[in-house]
Amino acid sequence: MSRTRQICSFVLGDLVFGVEVMKVQEVLRSQAMTRVPLASNMVRGLINLRGKIVTAVDVRARFGLQPLAADREPMNVVLSTGDGVVSLLVDEIGDVLTLDESDFERPPATLPPVFRDVVVGVYKLERSLLLMLDVERIVTPERSPSAVGTAA
Amino acid sequence: MGCGAGRRLLHWRDPTQPLSPMASEDDEIMREFLLESRDNLSQLDRDFVALEQNPRDHTVLSRIFRCIHTIKGTCGFLNLPALERLTHSGESQLSRLRDGEILLDAHATSTLLAMVDGVRRVLDSLERGAGEGNEDFSPIIAELAKIGQTEGSSKAASLPAAPASSVASQGPRSQRPPASLRPVPAEPAKAAAETPVEAAPRALNVGDTTVRVDVALLDRIMNLVGELVLARNQILKFGTKSLDAGLVAASQRLNLLTTELQAGVMKTRMQPIGNVWNRFPRVVRDVASVCGKKVNLEVEGADTELDRSVIEAIWEPLIHAVRNAIDHGIETPERRRLAGKSPTGRLLLRAYHEGGQVNIEVSDDGAGINTDKVRARSVERGLVSAERAARMNEREVAHLIFLPGFSTADSVTTMSGRGVGMDVVKTNIEEIGGTVDIATRAGLGTTLKIKIPLTLAIIPALIVTSGGERFAIPQVNLLELVRLEGASSRRGIETLHGAPLYRLRGNLLPLVFLNEALELPGPGKSDVVNIVVLQADDRQFGIVVDGISDTEEIVVKPLGKELKALNVFAGATIMGDGGVALILDVLGLAQHTGMVSATRERAVVEPSTAARDESEAREHLLVFRVGSASRVATPLSRVARIEEIAPERIERAGGRDVVQYRGTILPLVWLEQEHLGEAPLMSAEPLVVIVCSEGERSVGLVVEEILDVVEEVVSVESPASSRSTLGLLSVQGRVTELLDVPALFRRHEPGFLARKEVAA
Numbered sequence: 001m002s003r004t005r006q007i008c009s010f011v012l013g014d015l016v017f018g019v020e021v022m023k024v025q026e027v028l029r030s031q032a033m034t035r036v037p038l039a040s041n042m043v044r045g046l047i048n049l050r051g052k053i054v055t056a057v058d059v060r061a062r063f064g065l066q067p068l069a070a071d072r073e074p075m076n077v078v079l080s081t082g083d084g085v086v087s088l089l090v091d092e093i094g095d096v097l098t099l100d101e102s103d104f105e106r107p108p109a110t111l112p113p114v115f116r117d118v119v120v121g122v123y124k125l126e127r128s129l130l131l132m133l134d135v136e137r138i139v140t141p142e143r144s145p146s147a148v149g150t151a152a
Numbered sequence: 153m154g155c156g157a158g159r160r161l162l163h164w165r166d167p168t169q170p171l172s173p174m175a176s177e178d179d180e181i182m183r184e185f186l187l188e189s190r191d192n193l194s195q196l197d198r199d200f201v202a203l204e205q206n207p208r209d210h211t212v213l214s215r216i217f218r219c220i221h222t223i224k225g226t227c228g229f230l231n232l233p234a235l236e237r238l239t240h241s242g243e244s245q246l247s248r249l250r251d252g253e254i255l256l257d258a259h260a261t262s263t264l265l266a267m268v269d270g271v272r273r274v275l276d277s278l279e280r281g282a283g284e285g286n287e288d289f290s291p292i293i294a295e296l297a298k299i300g301q302t303e304g305s306s307k308a309a310s311l312p313a314a315p316a317s318s319v320a321s322q323g324p325r326s327q328r329p330p331a332s333l334r335p336v337p338a339e340p341a342k343a344a345a346e347t348p349v350e351a352a353p354r355a356l357n358v359g360d361t362t363v364r365v366d367v368a369l370l371d372r373i374m375n376l377v378g379e380l381v382l383a384r385n386q387i388l389k390f391g392t393k394s395l396d397a398g399l400v401a402a403s404q405r406l407n408l409l410t411t412e413l414q415a416g417v418m419k420t421r422m423q424p425i426g427n428v429w430n431r432f433p434r435v436v437r438d439v440a441s442v443c444g445k446k447v448n449l450e451v452e453g454a455d456t457e458l459d460r461s462v463i464e465a466i467w468e469p470l471i472h473a474v475r476n477a478i479d480h481g482i483e484t485p486e487r488r489r490l491a492g493k494s495p496t497g498r499l500l501l502r503a504y505h506e507g508g509q510v511n512i513e514v515s516d517d518g519a520g521i522n523t524d525k526v527r528a529r530s531v532e533r534g535l536v537s538a539e540r541a542a543r544m545n546e547r548e549v550a551h552l553i554f555l556p557g558f559s560t561a562d563s564v565t566t567m568s569g570r571g572v573g574m575d576v577v578k579t580n581i582e583e584i585g586g587t588v589d590i591a592t593r594a595g596l597g598t599t600l601k602i603k604i605p606l607t608l609a610i611i612p613a614l615i616v617t618s619g620g621e622r623f624a625i626p627q628v629n630l631l632e633l634v635r636l637e638g639a640s641s642r643r644g645i646e647t648l649h650g651a652p653l654y655r656l657r658g659n660l661l662p663l664v665f666l667n668e669a670l671e672l673p674g675p676g677k678s679d680v681v682n683i684v685v686l687q688a689d690d691r692q693f694g695i696v697v698d699g700i701s702d703t704e705e706i707v708v709k710p711l712g713k714e715l716k717a718l719n720v721f722a723g724a725t726i727m728g729d730g731g732v733a734l735i736l737d738v739l740g741l742a743q744h745t746g747m748v749s750a751t752r753e754r755a756v757v758e759p760s761t762a763a764r765d766e767s768e769a770r771e772h773l774l775v776f777r778v779g780s781a782s783r784v785a786t787p788l789s790r791v792a793r794i795e796e797i798a799p800e801r802i803e804r805a806g807g808r809d810v811v812q813y814r815g816t817i818l819p820l821v822w823l824e825q826e827h828l829g830e831a832p833l834m835s836a837e838p839l840v841v842i843v844c845s846e847g848e849r850s851v852g853l854v855v856e857e858i859l860d861v862v863e864e865v866v867s868v869e870s871p872a873s874s875r876s877t878l879g880l881l882s883v884q885g886r887v888t889e890l891l892d893v894p895a896l897f898r899r900h901e902p903g904f905l906a907r908k909e910v911a912a
Contacts, residue, residue: 034732035621037670038718046711046724046732051379053724053732055712083713139714 003101007123009094009130010077013065016094018123018130025080027093030073031056044089047076054078056087057139063114079135086139097130099123104132185226186279187364189271192219196268197434200261204437207256217246223271234284235274241293242267245300254300258441263295265434367460370421377410377417378610378707384410385704385728411815414610414705423463425503425512426454428470435471436499439478446485446496447478456503458510462604465584466512469577473514473600474499476574481518481598491595493517509628515599521592523549530555550592554578582739585611585628585722587687603628611708613725615701615733616684619672622733623697624706624725625684629738631692632861633700634683644681645696654683654694657862661685663694664745670720688742695741704728708735720744771866775883776842777856778823784855785883786891787866792845794858796838808900811841811852818843820852821900823891826876844893851900853891866890 007018033045033056044058056076060067068074074089103124107116118137123130196219199212206212220243227236242264248254270292277285384406391403429451440447458466482488482497489495502513523546530552531538541549553574577600578588586604605611605628613624614633634656636644645663646653652663663683667674675698683694706725715721719740727733741747772788801811802820809820820841841852864883876896877889 032731034724034734036715036718036721036734037619037621037672038720039715043714046734048726048730048732051382051726053709053711053726055714057714086712086714139712 004098005101007097007099007130007132008077009097010075010088010090011092011094012059012063012090016125016128016130017059017090018097018099018132019077019079019088019135021096023079023081023135025078025085028076028078028087031076031087047087049078049085049087052085054085054087055139056089059088059090059138062118062138079138081135081139083136083139088138097125099125099130107131182230182278185230186275189223189226189275192222193268193272193275194430195219197265198430200265200268201433201437203256204258204261208252210250213246213250217243217250220246220271232274232278232284234287234289235271238267238270238274238289238293241296242271245296248300260299263292263299266292267296365420370460373417374421377414380410381414381610381705382707382726386730389728408815415815418459418610421460422457423460424455424457425463425510426451428463428467429454429501432470432474432501435474436478439475440482443479444484445478445482447482447499448496449499449501451501453503456505456510458604462510462584465580466602466604469580469602470501470512470514472574472577473602474501476577477514477516477518477598477600481516481520483519487519491519509603509605512602512604513599514602515597517597520594520596520598521550521553521590522594523592526550526552547591550590550598553590554588585626587628610705612703613706613735614684614703615727616666616682616697617699617701618697619667619670619674621670621672622701622727622731623666624704624733624735625686625738626722626735627703629686629688631685631687634685634694635700636681636683638679652696656685656694657860661692661694662747663696664741664747665696667698669695669741669745686738686742688739688747691742691747693742693747706733706735771864773862773864773866773883773888774842775859775862775888776840777859778827779856782827783859783883783886783888784823784827784877784891785862785881785888786842786844786893788861790844790846790893791842792850793843795841795843795852797841797852798838799836802839813843813850813852816850818850818852819900820854821896822854823876824854824856826896827889844897846894846897849897851896853896860884 006021008021008024009016009018011017028049031047031049033047035045036043036055041061042058044056044061047054047056058067058074068091072091074091075093076087077090077093078085078087105122105124107119107121111119115131118134119131120134121132123132196216199216203209203212203216220239224236224239224243227233227239245254245260245264249256249260254260270287270289273287274284277283387403388407391400394400394403432451433449436447436449477499478497482499483491483493485495488497498515498517500513500515502511502515504511526549527541527544530536530549531541535552535555536544544552554577555575581588581602581604584604586602589601589603590598591601592598605626612627614627614630616623616625634654644654646655652665654661654663661683665674666672678698682697682700684697684700685692685694704727708723709725710723711718711721720737722735722737722740724732724734773785774788774791774794775783775785778784795813797811797813802809803811805817809822810817811820812818839854840856840858841854842858843850843852862883864881866881876892878892879890880887881890882888
């Protein structure tokens with residue numbers, strides 16, 4: 001008897017990612033966004049989610065992938081994390097999968113460092129691998145852009 | 153003058169919190185007891201201090217007695233033996249005091265205050281649900297027994313024994329004073345014994361008109377109103393686009409109702425600052441006696457109202473400021489006498505509204521800040537270079553005490569330990585969007601001036617655009633807007649070593665191009681330059697933006713933690729069209745652009761700050777034109793807003809011109825007619841209206857043109873020439889009339905008479 005987990009999957013380029021389904025608040029189509037000057041390129045902007053202001057994180061930028069083709073609009077995967085609500089911008093939303101713990105493995109040592117920070121492990125799917133993300137760590141605090149000013 | 157404490161309120165339990173029926177009844181009684189006792193205790197502190205000055209004041213004595221007695225009475229009921237013993241011994245002495253058997257002296261006051269503190273500690277412990285706590289109050293009880301022991305010593309000595317025996321019996325009987333005196337005491341004691349029973353119906357009587365509301369509930373209502381304001385703004389945007397008359401009318405009605413609701417809810421959260429100040433007589437007394445100084449506390453404007461959240465936030469900084477004023481400002485009685493001053497120092501707490509903000513001043517008539525010593529100390533501690541310190545003017549040196557490293561422990565006027573760094577005051581005030589300023593005169597005293605917003609939840613802000621984005625600038629930071637047009641626009645901006653500057657009335661104003669600072673695309677070719685003049689720390693700078701929209705009420709929403717490090721933004725808000733706009737943090741922007749360094753060290757002295765060195769007696773005046781040539785001025789503190797109003801909005805009512813303005817009816821005063829006796833010329837151009845408010849009343853002054861805002865020493869040089877002016881004065885070297893706003897109110901807004909006059 002092995003335990004199973006429900007995973008919400010999404011696609012970025014040719015990679016499949018997953019987050020725990022209980023962390024997903026909702027999935028939205030592309031939203032109007034206000035960009036945040038001086039923020040890192042990982043922060044795409046702010047969206048108005050029924051009166052709540054939510055930061056949209058460009059996951060492609062987070063992992064150093066090429067930006068999404070200009071004619072395609074990203075989807076919002078809205079997550080509720082311990083520090084509030086964030087939205088992940090992804091190419092495509094996948095199915096909710098019920099996966100067996102026996103298919104889970106620690107991230108391979110060859111995984112590039114940008115992934116290793118936030119990927120807790122890998123599920124071996126039939127045709128591909130699913131990278132399981134730690135939602136608490138996907139949004140690392142921004143470094144102060146005015147580090148010059150705060151020194152001394 | 154009992155502000156909050158005199159208001160007895162009924163508690164209204166949050167219905168969303170279920171309590172078991174049994175527990176709820178007991179809890180309710182306990183909570184009621186705690187709430188009531190707290191109110192009473194804050195009154196007690198003030199009463200004791202008042203009593204010390206006038207030990208024979210029978211009403212005050214009786215009130216103190218009653219209060220302690222009530223607490224004691226309830227203790228028996230709630231089974232709180234330790235508290236009962238403590239209050240009982242206090243009460244015994246109080247009854248002797250009341251009956252004139254002994255006289256209150258400093259020692260007695262201190263002992264009784266120690267008792268009050270003890271009571272407070274028990275209440276704290278009860279509030280935490282930790283029962284009475286296990287503090288041993290016998291030292292206080294013993295000390296209490298010693299009060300007035302020189303006379304009638306044998307009886308006084310027997311007092312400590314009394315409490316023990318009286319625990320079970322309801323007390324008052326055993327505290328009969330020594331029989332030697334009048335036979336009267338038994339009477340009041342009996343009457344007082346009934347107070348606990350009486351207390352409930354009395355509270356109900358007053359409580360009929362007021363309800364005690366859970367603060368959490370109020371906060372929730374406030375949040376909801378904030379959301380409603382945003383939804384309203386959105387609906388209004390649709391309303392203006394729509395051709396459906398019904399929708400337009402409905403959205404306008406929604407607009408008015410929301411504004412009213414917002415004002416109403418804000419009001420429920422408003423508390424007079426006196427609620428905080430009530431605690432100061434005690435603080436002042438304690439600090440003064442520790443420092444060996446004599447201080448007389450005066451308060452002004454205790455009824456000035458502030459949002460609760462703000463009141464809470466200013467308590468600590470104010471305590472620091474008051475301690476500092478007594479500790480470092482006011483001299484010892486001997487030194488004061490030597491300096492030819494009264495041995496008792498004055499400490500003035502003053503609060504008043506100005507321009508949508510609250511100003512709080514803590515002034516003392518002490519020695520002032522010794523700028524030479526501050527200068528030396530700052531150099532010694534490496535806060536500024538010697539060379540820079542030497543170049544600083546007095547005002548800038550005074551501001552050095554706000555530097556984080558400027559410890560008071562080994563500070564300029566010795567006496568260490570109690571004072572807390574002024575940087576804490578500054579940081580705390582800035583956290584709630586306020587500013588701190590200090591003015592000092594050697595030998596005459598120091599005034600700390602704190603400016604804070606009325607509320608933290610919904611703030612007025614100016615919406616600007618830059619690089620295609622919208623930004624909100626809190627009006628607290630806003631000084632003025634400058635618009636350069638046509639050929640002069642580019643020439644108006646000069647550069648010095650690549651740093652853009654603008655000459656604002658002869659002073660150099662450093663400029664920041666907002667799009668450059670935020671790394672946004674620049675604007676296209678334009679012959680208009682918009683400069684928003686801002687205040688950060690104690691200096692001014694201008695930001696150049698692409699466009700200036702309207703002012704809007706915004707609700708501050710925090711940014712996620714991933715953006716917290718961006719100190720340029722204070723948060724974000726949702727605009728009328730549903731989009732998100734970032735709120736600029738003016739101080740953060742100033743630091744980011746190097747206008748103010750992060751360590752807050754003052755840069756080279758600018759001519760502008762030197763020019764307004766002795767700024768104390770100066771006042772901001774709004775100068776405008778009336779008719780074709782008259783220059784008229786009014787203190788800026790009287791001006792609520794300046795509006796442009798389309799002539800077609802004017803309606804006639806009650807024989808005068810009015811407009812509907814922000815949900816109220818605003819009477820218009822044609823200054824031209826008022827002032828020069830000339831009938832106003834109607835034109836299709838929008839009217840420039842200065843809205844002056846006095847409490848809830850407002851009038852709109854129709855003027856020809858706004859000329860300028862200046863900082864001037866107001867000294868009337870010639871008496872009034874017209875019934876609407878106070879006299880003539882010289883502003884920027886030109887003769888200007890000073891408008892008599894109260895007189896205008898008296899004539900055009902009769903309700904004003906009912907209100908007390910506020911000095912200009």
